[in-house]
Amino acid sequence: MPEGPSIILFKRALEVFKGCKVLKASGVSKTIDPTQLQGKTLTGLRTFGKHLLLSFGPRFTLRVHFLMFGTFRFDDVRKAPIRLHLGFGHQQQLNFYTCSLQYIEEPLNHVYDWREDILSSKWDPASALQKLKEEPADRMVCDSLMDQDLFAGLGNIIKNEVLYRTKVHPESLVKSIPANKRKEIVHEVRTYAKQFLKWKEAGSLQKHWEAYMQTTCGRDGAKLIKEPTGKGERRSFWCPVCMKKYE
DNA sequence: GTGAATGTTAACAG
DNA sequence: CCTGTTAACATTCA
Numbered sequence: 201m202p203e204g205p206s207i208i209l210f211k212r213a214l215e216v217f218k219g220c221k222v223l224k225a226s227g228v229s230k231t232i233d234p235t236q237l238q239g240k241t242l243t244g245l246r247t248f249g250k251h252l253l254l255s256f257g258p259r260f261t262l263r264v265h266f267l268m269f270g271t272f273r274f275d276d277v278r279k280a281p282i283r284l285h286l287g288f289g290h291q292q293q294l295n296f297y298t299c300s301l302q303y304i305e306e307p308l309n310h311v312y313d314w315r316e317d318i319l320s321s322k323w324d325p326a327s328a329l330q331k332l333k334e335e336p337a338d339r340m341v342c343d344s345l346m347d348q349d350l351f352a353g354l355g356n357i358i359k360n361e362v363l364y365r366t367k368v369h370p371e372s373l374v375k376s377i378p379a380n381k382r383k384e385i386v387h388e389v390r391t392y393a394k395q396f397l398k399w400k401e402a403g404s405l406q407k408h409w410e411a412y413m414q415t416t417c418g419r420d421g422a423k424l425i426k427e428p429t430g431k432g433e434r435r436s437f438w439c440p441v442c443m444k445k446y447e
Numbered sequence: 448g449t450g451a452a453t454g455t456t457a458a459c460a461g
Numbered sequence: 462c463c464t465g466t467t468a469a470c471a472t473t474c475a
Binding site: 267268269270271278279280281283297298299300413 | 470471472473475
Binding site: 202203206250265266267268269270300346348355356357358412434435 | 451452453454455456
């Protein structure tokens with residue numbers, strides 16, 4: 201479910217546990233031993249792209265990736281297996297479901313380049329532009345946008361909305377897109393990601409979709425095409441009339 | 448009722 | 462060994 205902006209909202213929701221000690225930790229994870237968290241105090245919360253980072257001191261962080269269907273709950277009513285349970289005390293039970301868990305045992309600044317995170321205050325559009333410039337000649341813009349090493353936190357909704365707004369066909373070769381247009385795309389990534397966050401928070405994200413899950417173009421009334429595109433074969437929506445294919 | 452999807456990765460095949 | 466494909470995760474919505 202979640203793209204970068206949604207992870208920021210997850211983080212905000214979990215900030216109530218900052219400074220709290222994990223009294224009990226359990227769960228069925230193949231990748232981590234939950235008991236290692238027992239007795240540790242949650243010292244900080246951060247996000248990087250689609251990663252939720254819960255730190256227990258400077259050199260011990262739990263990385264949560266929610267994949268497509270992952271979620272968390274403050275109660276225990278679901279049928280799905282609990283991937284990780286954290287008990288912070290009476291009526292302070294936190295459960296994670298269907299997520300990928302990993303421990304990071306070094307400072308986060310060694311692991312993450314915050315300039316890549318489209319929603320970070322350290323986001324660096326110049327660095328993203330440079331990487332776009334170095335993409336292979338046959339790479340489509342739809343694949344470049346979804347590449348988490350270039351645009352951490354960008355998901356399929358943001359991809360579709362950004363391309364629609366900048367009128368660039370998803371199957372355009374990124375190298376063939378003029379430099380000023382590439383710049384416009386990078387700028388729109390940040391702008392739309394921020395709008396996504398604001399609208400998601402207000403519960404009106406879907407209402408503002410102009411391409412994703414839409415059937416007609418709001419600009420010219422043409423029927424939008426819906427097809428998997430690129431190597432990633434992720435679903436794209438585009439207008440055959442007003443969106444230009446650079447090739 | 449069915450099928451696809453806001454995502455990634457381990458396991459497997461060649 | 463490298464590269465590409467598939468399965469897995471499990472819920473929601475059209």
